[in-house]
Amino acid sequence: MSNLDEWVHNANECITIVQKNEKGEIDCKFHPTFTYNIFGDSEVLYGYKNLNIEIQYALPSMKPELKVVYSDRLAPESGVEPTNVDETLSKYLRDDRVPENLKPVNVHDIPVLENYSFDERNFCILKSKPSDIGAIMQYLQIFSLFFIEGGSFIDIFDPKWTIYLLYEINDEQYYLRGYCTAYNYYKWDKTKTDGERPRISQFVILPPFQKEGHGSRLYNAIVNIFLQDSKVLEFSVEDSSEAFDALRDRCDFQRLKSMNIFTSPGFHLPLSKEWLHSQRSATKLPPRQFLRCCEIALTMKLKNLTLLERKALRLLIKERIFRQNLDVLLQLDRPDRLDKIQGAYQNQLDEYKKIAKKLPKLSKQESRKRQKTK
């Protein structure tokens, strides 16, 4: 047998996802980020030389065609069973809980939430129940495995799911650029019996189109829907990733800024529980995310804070760190616990300073110096 490395391949590098338009022209090509759900934790494929796997998606139906090409395959006498690429991958290419031969979806019929242009290209965000677009959803599910760590298939027939699709429109053809699913939980409230708490579950912008602002556009369009819907009392995010956290912080901070939260009369240290409660409910953010945005804004004002205000900010952040890590911290003796909290506080402050560098500066009014008292 020749060099062993020739027969072993990283699945993420071997697989290429290709989108083709209705004329069969290539729209874009990219690799998956994760394949551990499909091929196991090592994401390794064995037993082929020069292995090349293409999953070709036909737009707009997203019907996939799998093409596996290699120059040589290990013979049975070698004692090594080559990975059954075709069979293993095919199980995930289509959600087999969806009946076959569903009526094709006409993308033009999906309700439009928003249109926008970027770089002289046109985009639209569509909103649908996944079951209404089952013919597309059956093939889209694998993208959550490919791009979200811990991603999984959703039950498209559960009416509590909503899907938001992002398409680029060119010559009246629709090109998929990303999507987001959200699940509608019930939220109890004294004043409302039909309160809802949607949770953003899967959020993907296809790799060639990341870092162009589409993720922020899609997130803001979805949040605007939540803000306009009187039934929605709060919205949250399921198992976020580092990149999505960054996007969320940036978008939430800017929205709160434009809602004048940081110029509200009660926005001063120490923050009162009443102020936090009254202001947060209008933003529909979960308490932790609302507080995080406030802490970022206060960190941006750090230079203008008095010693007492700085102490109040330190206590605010440390108290939150303590509450969030109660179980672990209570197991430490007092000096170690204080040390850990101080370290976590310092890291948090450094993180906020990094985030703040990418945010628009606070206006003079927002970051005004404390009025000197005589």
Ligand SMILES: CC(=O)SCCNC(=O)CCNC(=O)[C@H](O)C(C)(C)COP(=O)(O)OP(=O)(O)OC[C@H]1O[C@@H](n2cnc3c(N)ncnc32)[C@H](O)[C@@H]1OP(=O)(O)O
């Ligand atoms: C709930 C969940 O599903 S968590 C999992 C989230 N999904 C994933 O992790 C899957 C893989 N990743 C993705 O799908 C995407 O990277 C996302 C969703 C995380 C982000 O989407 P994007 O479209 O890249 O976001 P967006 O473009 O708005 O912002 C990303 C960065 O690009 C920058 N950017 C935005 N527009 C431009 C532009 N025109 N030129 C250059 N940079 C830009 C932003 O400032 C931001 O910078 P930062 O990373 O330094 O903060």
